[in-house]
Amino acid sequence: MRRSFFALVIAALIAACGSEQWPSAPVVEQAKYQADYRAWRETQQGLISDVLSIVGVWALEQGETAFGSDETLPIVLPLAGRPNRAGVFRRDGALISVVPSADSALRLADGRPVREAMTLEQDVWIDSLLLYVVDAGDDRRWLTARDMKHSSITKAPALEMYPPDAKWRVAARFDAFESPKPVQVSDVRGGAMNFLALGQLVFRLNEKEHRLTAFGEPGGGEFFVMFKDATNATTTYSGYRILTPAVVNGGEWTVLDFNLAFNPPCAYSRFTLCPLPPSENRLSTAIEAGLKRLPSAQGSSPS
Numbered sequence: 001m002r003r004s005f006f007a008l009v010i011a012a013l014i015a016a017c018g019s020e021q022w023p024s025a026p027v028v029e030q031a032k033y034q035a036d037y038r039a040w041r042e043t044q045q046g047l048i049s050d051v052l053s054i055v056g057v058w059a060l061e062q063g064e065t066a067f068g069s070d071e072t073l074p075i076v077l078p079l080a081g082r083p084n085r086a087g088v089f090r091r092d093g094a095l096i097s098v099v100p101s102a103d104s105a106l107r108l109a110d111g112r113p114v115r116e117a118m119t120l121e122q123d124v125w126i127d128s129l130l131l132y133v134v135d136a137g138d139d140r141r142w143l144t145a146r147d148m149k150h151s152s153i154t155k156a157p158a159l160e161m162y163p164p165d166a167k168w169r170v171a172a173r174f175d176a177f178e179s180p181k182p183v184q185v186s187d188v189r190g191g192a193m194n195f196l197a198l199g200q201l202v203f204r205l206n207e208k209e210h211r212l213t214a215f216g217e218p219g220g221g222e223f224f225v226m227f228k229d230a231t232n233a234t235t236t237y238s239g240y241r242i243l244t245p246a247v248v249n250g251g252e253w254t255v256l257d258f259n260l261a262f263n264p265p266c267a268y269s270r271f272t273l274c275p276l277p278p279s280e281n282r283l284s285t286a287i288e289a290g291l292k293r294l295p296s297a298q299g300s301s302p303s
Contacts, residue, residue, distance in 0.1 A: 022204050025169045025255045037164055037259070044262050044291060045159055052152035052297070056145040057271040059189075060096060060133065064088040067143075068101075077145060079127055086126060089143060096120045096133055096141060136273050137193050144271065160292040168258035168289035172203035175211075176250030180218065185275045188239075188266050188300040193275045201225065201245070203256055205285050212256075212281050214245075221247055223254070226264075226277035230286035237267040237293045239302045240277045261290025266300040276302055 058065070058075045067075035068086040077086070086104040090097045099117040100106045106114040107125050114124060123132040128149040134142040176199035184192040200211045201223065214223035222244040232238050241261040248254045266274035 023171050023253060025171045025257075040260055040262075041159070041161070045156065047262075047265070048159065048268055048294070049152050049156040050146075051265045051268040051272065052156060053146045053148065053150035054144060054269050054271045055129070055147045055150070056143075057134075057189075057273070058143045060089055060091050060141040060143055062091050062093075064090050064099075065143075068104075075143060077126065077129060078147070079129070089120075090117070091141065094139070094141075098124060134273060136187070136189075136191070138191070140189075140191060142189075142273060157294060157296055159294065162259070162289045162292065164259040165289060168287070170203045170205060170256050170258075171253050172201040172212075172245065172256045173253055174214070174223075174248050174250055175200045175202055183278075185215075185278065187276060188270075188272065188274045188302055193273075195224075195275065198223065199250060201254070201256060208285070210283055210285070212283075213278050216247060223247055225256075225281070226275065227261075227281045227283055227287075228277055229283040231288060235288075235292050236290075237263045237299070239264065239266060239274070239300065240281075241287075241290060258287050258289035261287065263291050263293075266302075268294060268297040268299050270298060270300050272300065274300065 055078050065075060066073045066085060066088045067077060068084050069077055069079040069082060070084040073085065075089070083101060083103045083105060085101050086106060087098060087100040090099055097117055097119045098106065098114065100114050104114070105126055108114060109123060109125065120133055123130055125131065128147055130146045130148050132144055134144050136142065177197065181197040183195050183197050185195045187193050195215045196217060198214050198216045201214050202209065202211050204210070212225050212227055214225050216223050225243040225245065226240050227243065228240045232240070242264055243256055243258070243261055245254045245256055264274045265272040
């Protein structure tokens with residue numbers, strides 16, 4: 001009997017220690033949470049307007065790359081037949097300039113025409129297209145075009161999301177790596193982006209422990225966490241979703257609020273430069289929280 005009694009005491013102590021290691025997420029004041037949630041939803045709705053208006057993305061290689069409406073050019077802009085050849089983008093190392101043709105109609109944001117070669121230190125326009133260069137964080141450079149008369153800017157399709165549920169708001173312990181790890185993360189354009197892996201966030205759902213690798217920058221205020229889950233095959237974007245929990249020190253606790261899981265830009269457009277989640281960030285659990293897929297969007301479809 002005594003041996004059984006001590007076994008029960010030890011078991012109780014172990015259980016108590018376990019509960020201390022896995023605290024519940026801090027309670028939040030409901031009115032504030034609802035206000036923050038509405039603001040988050042409005043931000044996500046605004047993102048759709050920006051991304052759906054992107055109508056093209058092209059790699060800018062070293063040397064000259066011609067652009068215009070002519071379908072034989074390397075960069076074919078969706079213009080109403082003119083000009084056939086608007087000019088060339090000239091790349092010399094990391095320096096990119098634009099050389100307009102005589103009838104290019106290229107202009108600056110203030111309406112001034114671009115008559116001669118200029119370094120692309122600001123966006124340029126042609127017709128309703130806004131043209132700008134995107135840096136992928138490596139030696140690649142991309143020309144992106146947005147149609148500022150796109151219907152999504154004035155009337156974007158409404159997002160769908162799961163109703164917020166407190167069970168999807170969980171505490172997560174940050175297990176920091178001994179030192180941040182520079183890693184290359186694959187992207188939707190077939191290349192790789194440079195990221196800094198800071199550690200892993202450890203949490204429990206449905207009595208099971210999970211880990212997600214967290215990226216970020218030293219001194220940053222948020223982790224960047226890409227994850228896949230079982231809903232990607234049904235109700236959510238097939239690629240992945242993102243969380244940005246508050247940064248904490250190693251061994252400390254933060255909150256993973258899956259109600260705030262949002263889609264990357266590539267969920268809405270194939271003309272984007274999204275990174276892809278690392279293989280270890282695949283959850284077996286179906287995360288029925290956060291943003292759902294947008295059925296009308298023609299995004300990238302990474303596996």
